[in-house]
Amino acid sequence: SSVAVVCGGKVMLFDCGEGTHRQILKCKKRVKFGRIGHVFITHLHSDHVLGIFGLLNAMNFKSGKTKIHVVGPKGIKVLLENVASATTSKMEHVRVTELSTEMKDTYDTEDDVKRVGNRAVNIELDGGMTVHARVIVHVEDLVTWGYVIAEGKAPGKLDVKKAKEMGASGRHFGMLKANQPVTVNGRTILPSQVLSSAKDGIKVSLLWDTSDPSNAKEAATGSALMIHEATYSNDLAKNVAKYGHSTAGMAGRFAQETRSKTLVLTHISSRFNDPRYDEKELNPMTEALLKQAQEGAIEAGRKEDEQKGGVLPTRVLVAHDFLELERTAEDQFVPVEVAES
CATH class of the missing domain: 3.60.15.10 (Ribonuclease Z/Hydroxyacylglutathione hydrolase-like)
Known part of the structure; x- marks a missing residue:
């Protein structure tokens, strides 16, 4: 995979x-x-x-x-x-x-790799993006890492009209967007006067193979997209501890606990056949997994707040080969069906 x-x-x-x-x-x-x-x-x-x-x-x-x-x-x-x-x-x-899970391994020779705990390492990428690597539980004697991609803050939008009214022109706009003050005719224009507040970037969490991803919970909280394994249906929960995999219900609960907007179930057992589907017609076994994930989210929500009940992820999907998700302007992830070539 x-x-x-x-x-x-x-x-x-x-x-x-x-x-x-x-x-x-x-x-x-x-x-x-x-x-x-x-x-x-x-x-x-x-x-x-x-x-x-x-x-x-x-x-x-x-x-x-x-x-x-x-x-x-x-x-x-x-x-x-x-x-x-x-x-x-x-x-x-x-x-x-x-x-490494060893605190002594500090990555001093790698400027873009930072240890932040004995089971936590961050990898810094270009553009202010960070990949948070966190140890998650799979099977004994095999270290498994989950990953959370986190964007940096997006710069605020420039109010061009206001900037012009204050005397700025085209050559000043780039400096203001780069958070640099400019002086025009003896008047200083501060970026904070013409820029909207910086927007938090999104997170994408990728968690498999695991029966317990809780060490990644803090990093994953607020994910726009969570891809989480769902090897088993809820009736096979007895296999979780033995083989180190999750049920669909567990995936739904963790998505709710981390307030993830979209949940994609992956690493589906072959016993559920090919999980390819469209939104109008699901095969019965895949539909059962989706329902179990949704019920898991509701259950987790009720535990947090008995009055309000659960807040479902915006969408629950099952992964299949060549499934493509597209990010919308509202930071939602929606499927784009592309035929295999």
Whole structure:
């Protein structure tokens, strides 16, 4: 499995299961090898990492050796180096950061990687964006990381009319937008006088494989989009502790607890068949998962406030191959159906 997040023309991949590079070829213009700047690996189970070798090989030949930053748990570096050595592959274009739970590992040599706790590391990206990496519970003896992408604050909008009335002209607008004061005819115009308040950026949370993502709760709170695993239906809750996966109801509850606006269920067990659907016709088993996630959100809401009841996520979806979500002007995420090519 793999999830691609496209922002500002750059692509971040989260996990890289076998065949990821072939799926990217089918995406054509939506995801291009040359635009992939980061690959974040949650854990080292084979279905989440074995595709990275094919991906790096494809990028090596197709994108002019574009630099790529691979971030993942301890062991990812040795894995990549051993395969590269055995296959005489080159890795000059690959930078690897291993996420550690050890406080002594401070990442002093990596300016864009900051330790913020023994189970918490932040990766700073261009444009004021940060990826919060948090240890989440999956199975014993295997460290698993969940990720939360957080935008920086968007600058306020310039009130052009007011700025002109105060004497500013076109050449001053850029400085004001950059939060710099300007002086016109002896009068200083402060950005705060002509700019609206900065707008908080959105968050996108990616949480799998896990039976308990609570360590990521603070980072994930207020997510515009949460992609959360739902391996089991509620009647299979007995498997949660044994195999380290979540039920649909658990996903719904966590989405509610973090006030996430849109919830996408992923990592669905094959027992539920192909989860592809449209909003008019759901297969019965997928529909049951959606309902359980919604009920989980309601239950969590009632626990928080018995009077008001639960506040549902704006939309609950089930992921399928090539599902594309588009961000609207209102910071909602809505599906865009694109035929497989």
